[in-house]
Every structure is written in C-alpha cells, then in structure tokens.
Amino acid sequence: MDIITDVLIVGTGVAGLYSALNLNKDLNITMISKGKIDECNTALAQGGISVARGYDDIKLFVEDTLKAGKHKNNTESVKILAKESIENVNKLCELGVDFERNQEGLVFTREGAHSINRIVYYKDITGKRVEEVLLNNVKLQNNINIYENFELIDMLKIGNKCIGGVCTKDNEIVNIYAKVTILATGGIGGIFKNSTNQRLITGDGISIALRNDIKVKNLNYIQFHPTAFFTENSNCRKFLISESVRGEGGKLINNKGERFVDELLPRDVVTKYICEEKIKTNCKHVYLDVSSMSKDFLTKRFPNIYKECLKNGIDISKDPIPVSPAQHYFMGGIDVDLYGQTSMDNLYAFGEVSCTGVHGENRLASNSLLEGLVFSQRGSQKINNEIKNKKIEVAKKFNYNLDNYKDSNKKILIDTISRLRGDIKNELVTC
Known part of the structure; x- marks a missing residue:
C-alpha cells in the first residue's frame, strides 16, 4: 500500500500535533503514530511549561537556561525559546489548555534552577492535558489524517532529498510519499532499563538518521x-x-x-x-x-x-x-537549524528527536514542551512558505527483512551511545 500526501508527520506528541495545527489548512497532512495516538512522552509530562514573565524576564530566562546547560547551549536558540515562549503559551490557552489560574490570571510555579516562578501548569498532568487539547483540535481539521500503529523504519530518498518514509503496519510495508517529512518521534528512553519514558520510544528517528548519514549532534547528552x-x-x-x-x-x-x-x-x-x-x-x-x-x-x-x-x-x-x-530526557539528537531543518532536503525534526542546542548539556526543567512548541511553529511557518515549490517524487521500492531491519536500527543507536557514553552502558537494554 502506498500513501501520497503533502506533509508526513511521524509522531503524535506535542511537536507533531502542534506542527500540524500550524501548517496551512489547504495542505494534505498525514500523521502516523508508532503505537496508540496518545502513547507518547508528552502525555507523561507532569510539571508544566516554562514561559517568560513578560519582556523583562527574557534575559533572566536565557541566563537560567544557559547556566543549567553548562553554557554548552546554542545561545541563539535559547534567545528564540525565551522570546517566543509567551506567544506560544498564549496560543495554547486559545486552543483550550486551561492552565491553573487565580483572580490575577495565570498561576506560575517554580522548579529546579529557575530564578523565579515562571512555569504554567495543569494540576500535575500538564502534558496529558496539552496532548488532549492539541489532539482534539487536530481531529477537527478535515485536512489531517492520523494512522495508529504505523512504525517508521527508514526514509524514502533520492540522493540527499527526502521524499517520504517507509513504514510497517501489521508486518506489511507502507510507503508514504510526501513533499515534506517531519520527524517528531521523541527521545531514546525505551532503550534504557530505567527510564521515565514510554517503552516504545526507542530513538527510531535518530537511528534512522544515523543509517542515512543525516547529521546528528551531542548524542552523549543524556539527562537522568x-x-x-x-x-x-x-x-x-x-x-x-x-x-x-x-x-x-x-x-x-x-x-x-x-x-x-x-x-x-x-x-x-x-x-x-x-x-x-x-x-x-x-x-x-x-x-x-x-x-x-x-x-x-x-x-x-x-x-x-x-x-x-x-x-x-x-x-x-x-x-x-x-x-x-x-533516564528522562535526551538533549542530543538530529542536528537542525533554527527552523528544524535537518541536513537532508525536505526533512525536518521537531521536539526531543532534534538537537536545536537549546538545552546544552543539561535541560532546564519544563523547557521540553516549550521547545516542541516554539521550534515546530517556526518550522511549520517555513514549510508553509516553501512547500508550493515542491512536488511529490517516487523512488524505487525496496524489499526489507522487517525484523532484522528494526533490530539493526536499534543496534546502530545503542552501539553509538555505548561508544560515546561508556559510563551508562549497563543502563542500556541490549539487543
């Protein structure tokens, strides 16, 4: 079975859903989820979302993020994160996320390494609430189709140009051809013995990037x-x-x-x-x-x-x-620019699968959902501006030994991380 679409989005967490909502409504969008549609790390996020407390807080927000990241962050990315935090949190409110409020407005809490209270939240299930609201909004869009239990195993490409993805559904190959592909596949927690992540989040986007010589960055930056x-x-x-x-x-x-x-x-x-x-x-x-x-x-x-x-x-x-x-979060990932563009043409990466450099060596609390919002919105705007000049292309189909291929993808990632971070080798699940 083949699917032809304008934009393929792999992943249905905050980065995937929010990018879909920010893309033009006249685009045909196909979203796929490796498991159930809400089986993602976004739904597990408890604390909240960092947001600058007005213009005067932007500088301090940047400083807190850089300090937590041991100043190994991309400073430009951090400035963008802080400056654009307000408009994106406001947009979530408009979409229906009912963060905690009092008579004065939003209530802000504080977490580790923040200088002030600047985190909006919904009880202790912020991520679950954000996931619910974004998903409900996506379901209202006639131009978006969502497929569950579709697993991405490789990219479709011509040279260094991405033309879609190779997926499996019930052990059958599905080729999805797209003008633009977005990876929002999440982190790597599923390859660790002890992790707060969903077990099916096994770094698929990153292992596929390694297989296809797509640039990656800071794969040794792993947060516990x-x-x-x-x-x-x-x-x-x-x-x-x-x-x-x-x-x-x-x-x-x-x-x-x-x-x-x-x-x-x-x-x-x-x-x-x-x-x-x-x-x-x-x-x-x-x-x-x-x-x-x-x-x-x-x-x-x-x-x-x-x-x-x-x-x-x-x-x-x-x-x-x-x-x-x-194990909790991955600060490394697929190397992207300030709009989520990867080193492969027509391929973007948003959220934890990407490395914007915003977190440095250690992520500041409650900056994860925010990164997924800010950079997926920026990337979606760029896609909106450029997709009219792109076309669907079809390449030769490949035959895969599915079980061996999936295992080899996982082994590529585990071997790479073991080489870079020998100190956590015993924490990894071996193939």
Missing part, C-alpha cells in the same frame, strides 16, 4: 531525572515524581532522615548528589519528604502523584517517597 519512584523491577517505565514537588518545598532525605542537598539545583547536580548518597549509605534509593504539606494541598496540587504513590502503599502526606534517578 533525580526523582523517579523507586521500584526493584527493572525494564519497566518508572513513575516520575515531578520536579514541581520539590519546587513546592519537598525535601530530599537519606535513610537516616537527614537532608543532604539543595533540592532546587539543576537536575544533573541533584542526581549526582543522590547517587553519592546511595553509595555513602549503602541504600538503593533516597526519600522525598512532603509530609510538611497538608493532605488537602497535596491532593489538589498533585492528585496524580498522590494516587499513584498510594497504589504503591505510600501516603505522601505521612510517608516519605522512595526515589532514585532514572
């Missing part, structure tokens, strides 16, 4: 979140205890009840202290204590976290939460 709910079971998705819990005053303590770190330091620093404390106390985890907060506050501010911990026998209003670091 300090506070995932600790369980003995490996090879399962770890439940995230949002950084906003620490932003609201949660304290990290060891097995003796002693506080050992400033909880609002950057994520990589807090993770380092936790790992050192585990070794020092010969314990598999530490604790996050929120018992100083009232039960009423906790159930209203963090209803999802409260319920999930209770399922595991922890009443967070009384009991400290056992936590340990887990």
Whole structure:
C-alpha cells in the first residue's frame, strides 16, 4: 500500500500535533503514530511549561537556561525559546489548555534552577492535558489524517532529498510519499532499563538518521531525572515524581532522615548528589519528604502523584517517597537549524528527536514542551512558505527483512551511545 500526501508527520506528541495545527489548512497532512495516538512522552509530562514573565524576564530566562546547560547551549536558540515562549503559551490557552489560574490570571510555579516562578501548569498532568487539547483540535481539521500503529523504519530518498518514509503496519510495508517529512518521534528512553519514558520510544528517528548519514549532534547528552519512584523491577517505565514537588518545598532525605542537598539545583547536580548518597549509605534509593504539606494541598496540587504513590502503599502526606534517578530526557539528537531543518532536503525534526542546542548539556526543567512548541511553529511557518515549490517524487521500492531491519536500527543507536557514553552502558537494554 502506498500513501501520497503533502506533509508526513511521524509522531503524535506535542511537536507533531502542534506542527500540524500550524501548517496551512489547504495542505494534505498525514500523521502516523508508532503505537496508540496518545502513547507518547508528552502525555507523561507532569510539571508544566516554562514561559517568560513578560519582556523583562527574557534575559533572566536565557541566563537560567544557559547556566543549567553548562553554557554548552546554542545561545541563539535559547534567545528564540525565551522570546517566543509567551506567544506560544498564549496560543495554547486559545486552543483550550486551561492552565491553573487565580483572580490575577495565570498561576506560575517554580522548579529546579529557575530564578523565579515562571512555569504554567495543569494540576500535575500538564502534558496529558496539552496532548488532549492539541489532539482534539487536530481531529477537527478535515485536512489531517492520523494512522495508529504505523512504525517508521527508514526514509524514502533520492540522493540527499527526502521524499517520504517507509513504514510497517501489521508486518506489511507502507510507503508514504510526501513533499515534506517531519520527524517528531521523541527521545531514546525505551532503550534504557530505567527510564521515565514510554517503552516504545526507542530513538527510531535518530537511528534512522544515523543509517542515512543525516547529521546528528551531542548524542552523549543524556539527562537522568533525580526523582523517579523507586521500584526493584527493572525494564519497566518508572513513575516520575515531578520536579514541581520539590519546587513546592519537598525535601530530599537519606535513610537516616537527614537532608543532604539543595533540592532546587539543576537536575544533573541533584542526581549526582543522590547517587553519592546511595553509595555513602549503602541504600538503593533516597526519600522525598512532603509530609510538611497538608493532605488537602497535596491532593489538589498533585492528585496524580498522590494516587499513584498510594497504589504503591505510600501516603505522601505521612510517608516519605522512595526515589532514585532514572533516564528522562535526551538533549542530543538530529542536528537542525533554527527552523528544524535537518541536513537532508525536505526533512525536518521537531521536539526531543532534534538537537536545536537549546538545552546544552543539561535541560532546564519544563523547557521540553516549550521547545516542541516554539521550534515546530517556526518550522511549520517555513514549510508553509516553501512547500508550493515542491512536488511529490517516487523512488524505487525496496524489499526489507522487517525484523532484522528494526533490530539493526536499534543496534546502530545503542552501539553509538555505548561508544560515546561508556559510563551508562549497563543502563542500556541490549539487543
């Protein structure tokens, strides 16, 4: 089966959905999801979305992002992120995302390494709410078709020009031909034993880029979140205890009840202290204590976290939460310009699969959804301006041994990361 479309979007998280909504309504858009349509990391994001608190906060927002990223960021990308944060958060509000408000307007919370409160949120399920609203808006568009359980395994190309993607559906090959292709396939958490990511997010876009000599960047920049709910079971998705819990005053303590770190330091620093404390106390985890907060506050501010911990026998209003670091985010990815354009013609990458350089070596809390919004909007505007000069092209069809091909894609990525980051080799799931 072949599909012919103007724009192919691979991925249905925030970057994919938002790019679809920003593309011209006269374009025929095909979206594919590797699993179910909402089976993405966006739906797991708890904390919120960073946004500059007006023009005067832009400089400080930039400084906070650069400092968290150890000044290895692309400064121009960071400035764009901060400057364009306001208009994109406002657009989410217009689309129907009902962030927390009071009589004065939006309510802002704070997370690690932010100098001020600048994070908008919806309870403790911000990503899920954003995903729902964007998806509902996409479903209203007559020019957008969405296919579930379609897995991208390769690019269709002529020379260095992308002309679509090769997908599988029920073990059958589907070639999708497009004038422009957008990769919004997410990160790499599914190749780690311990990760907060969806298990099916296995770096497909990045492994396909490696196979096709598409430029990649900073593949050694991998972030571990300090506070995932600790369980003995490996090879399962770890439940995230949002950084906003620490932003609201949660304290990290060891097995003796002693506080050992400033909880609002950057994520990589807090993770380092936790790992050192585990070794020092010969314990598999530490604790996050929120018992100083009232039960009423906790159930209203963090209803999802409260319920999930209770399922595991922890009443967070009384009991400290056992936590340990887990792989969380990928700052590297497919090398793109300030509009998400890759080194392959007609191929764009938005969101976690891309490397805009905005995060540097360590992502500042709540900048992930924002990056997906800002750069997918910029890229979509560029596509709108240029797509009228492009045409559908069809190349020779290829025969694939599907199982071997998928496994080899995964092996390419795991081998590359193992070579770049030998220190996390034991955390990777081997093929």
